[in-house]
Amino acid sequence: MRRTPKDSADSARRITRRGMILGGAQLGFATLLGMRMRYMQIDQGEEFRLLAEENRVNLRLIPPARGQIFDRKGVVIAANEPAYRITVVREDAGDLDDTIARLATLVELDPAEIERAVAEMQRSAPFLPVTVADRVSWDAVSRVAANAPALPGVNPEVGLSRHYPHGEIYAHVVGYVQPVSERDLARYEDPDPVLRIPRFQFGKIGVETKYEDMLRGRAGSKRVEVNAAGRVMRELDRREGEAGADLQLTVNTGLQDYIHARIGEDSASVVVMDLVDGDLLAAVSAPGFDPNKFVRGISYNDYGTLQGDERHPLVSKTVQGFYPPGSTFKMVTALAALEANIIGPGETVWCPGHLKVGSRRFHCWKRAGHGHMNLENSLMQSCDVYYYELALRVGIDRIAEMGRRLGLGMAHDVPMSAVGEGIMPDKAWKRERWGQEWRIGDTVNSSIGQGDVLTSPLQLAVMAARIATGRAIEPRLVKSIDGVEEPSRAGADLGLNENHLRMIRNAMFQVSNNRRGTAYRSRIIAEDMRMAGKTGTSQVRNITAAERARGVIRNEDLPWNRRDHGLFVNFAPYENPRIAVSVVVEHGGGGSSAAAPIARDVTLQALYDGDPPLEAYPTADRGRIEELQKELRERRDAPAAGGTSRA
Structure with missing residues (x-):
């Protein structure tokens, strides 16, 4: 059936009206999209650029060197010494059991420490290093470094650890440090972020704890680039920290x-x-x-x-x-x-x-x-x-x-x-x-x-x-x-x-x-x-x-x-x-x-x-005092535990 001219005109008017409505809607949507894009790119562009940068670049703390403690004559009584440790990155190690077994032929490993380290690896991201042997000797580090091709994922590292060269004679005065515990963190309303670094050493008793804030120093920082998985790709820059204050005590x-x-x-x-x-x-x-x-x-x-x-x-x-x-x-x-x-x-x-x-x-x-x-x-x-x-x-x-x-x-x-x-x-x-x-x-x-x-x-x-x-x-x-x-x-x-x-x-x-x-x-x-x-x-x-x-x-x-x-x-x-x-x-x-x-x-x-x-002594005592002085000199000059002299 043929349409009349009037019907055709009415149909054309309806199509034109719908087209205008649809076109107007499309134009409005495009306008809103454009405004939103402008808002995000111009008005909030800097903020989004910072977020992107933060996802790509991480800021990591560098532990500061702890201040040393000296006696009144300048003798070191609390020092920092290099502490060598062996770490393993699980994703690079391949067969973890086989790698640890080969490492055990080069370095004496504590079974309990290995068990703890393996459990920590299972909890941690596969690309994070986990310590399997702490305070190892330089000879052990050398052996590991020499056999690096056969030990994938195994890395020798060095840090600083506290050492008390005179052993027991200052134990009650100077005290000692240990890794930070949750109880230590609870002492602070707003703990220094450096205290959360794994195995960071913290004063527990004596001068070490009373002057903890001064001895600790200020952490440094480094910026590293990471990928989407959080793995470190490269180091961008580094700012060294401030070493802790050195203390001189009055003791002799x-x-x-x-x-x-x-x-x-x-x-x-x-x-x-x-x-x-x-x-x-x-x-x-x-x-x-x-x-x-x-x-x-x-x-x-x-x-x-x-x-x-x-x-x-x-x-x-x-x-x-x-x-x-x-x-x-x-x-x-x-x-x-x-x-x-x-x-x-x-x-x-x-x-x-x-x-x-x-x-x-x-x-x-x-x-x-x-x-x-x-x-x-x-x-x-x-x-x-x-x-x-x-x-x-x-x-x-x-x-x-x-x-x-x-x-x-x-x-x-x-x-x-x-x-x-x-x-x-x-x-x-x-x-x-x-x-x-x-x-x-x-x-x-x-x-x-x-x-x-x-x-x-x-x-x-x-x-x-x-x-x-x-x-x-x-x-x-x-x-x-x-x-x-x-x-x-x-x-x-x-x-x-x-x-x-x-x-x-x-x-x-x-x-x-x-x-x-x-x-x-x-x-x-x-x-x-x-x-x-x-x-x-x-x-x-x-x-x-x-x-x-x-x-x-x-x-x-x-x-x-x-x-x-x-x-x-x-x-x-x-x-x-x-x-x-x-x-x-x-x-x-x-x-x-x-x-x-x-x-x-x-x-x-x-x-x-x-x-x-x-x-200076009474005559009757001099023979006994002479023997006593000789005995005490020999005792003081004898090597103390750890091979250091007590003198």
Whole structure:
């Protein structure tokens, strides 16, 4: 059927209208697409170019070199050494088991470490290197490099690792580093990204942890080009990091080493302080441990052995060990009484061997008593009854205040781990700690450094230093940081009566130089080096009335851990004090027999900065001292663990 002209015209109009609508829609879409393209290419072009660049280029951190630690003479005591390791890239290794088997013929591999490494490879991307042998020798690295064609995917690498060349003698002072743990990261609100680098070493104890932020340095960075799979194709540029700050400590390695050798097998602690700036010339806790074992990853058996040792080698006794100070505390009681004008130097107290307070008897160490005692003789012969009487007159609060003034009962600011306060008790302390009122018997016990009084060897050295100088001297362990000297800690005047201090110093001189003094056998003969000191013996067990009646058991007849601690504090030379020393020998028996001889030898070693002449010792001791010096020299010069000299 033929269409009419009208129908054809209507159809043409409809097609034209639809075409216009469709064309308009296409034009609108093209316009929107063009606008979007313009927006993406022009308005947001820079942003998309950066995103593309970030997908192609990765920024990676370069671990910084850790700052080194030196002693006061520039001897390195914490160094960085090359640490070689062997890594394997799984995708390049082909038959992984076969490759590891061939590697094992060249390098000694730990089966447990290989098992760990294979498990890590399964979790990681195939192109990432995984360590299969750490801290291998240069010879092992050379063998691997020489056989590289037969070891696909195996790569020898080198980095820096911490090393402590003097082993145990600085373990408690410097501490050690270990790989960063999640617990370490939790210490920071916003951890430094470098801490997340695998096996990055982080200070755990001692100076290493207290100065971690300074020693760590700042990481460098490198830009590497990677493909779509994340594999490194090439390095584009590198910015080296900033090495950590170098620290110079105040300690003297020769003296520190000598003290370790002199202590021998004893469980003991020795602190030596310089009296000019408060420098710690030595801070020894024995026995020690090898910090290098912790850096490498100490074995379960080795750690268990250290933990199970009854001499507690992991404890830094200089600042963490707290002991009743015994008779070394008598200077505190005496100064408190003198400053309160309660007693004069000539006033005497009668000592019959005990003092009865209420229904209880407090005994003197000399069962028959000392008779009439004045201040000088009471310190020289260490009469207990004299100080019982003083304490009853002066009261515990004044004694405690004097103790704190002399540096006891406070945590001194030294960068070592777990520095404690000890206990300098008074009435308020007992009420707060135990909810009890102070009793008169508590005062009597405290007067001779027993009861609740607890002090560290560091605090005792500070006490001796303050008595010697009359200043509020504080211990200083870090001498300089990157060559910039740290402030002196000489301290201001204590405000104590100089005449009273002179009386105490003179009485301490008599302890070491009068024939009736408790430390006379450990005196120094050299006129310009003579020392002033005080012995102390602190009980670790109660002596019952029944035991006193039948005779107190001698220390040597008791198990080691029930024997008394031996203590000694001193300063020297008496006329012009330069150093102060404290010695605590755990369960060593009496202070005069166990601690004073060590203190005398250490004092002379410090004053002469090396082995002193035999003429400095009493004539009767010279043969023994000569043999001892020879033995100690041989011991100090003998190679330590790891093949390095201890000298």
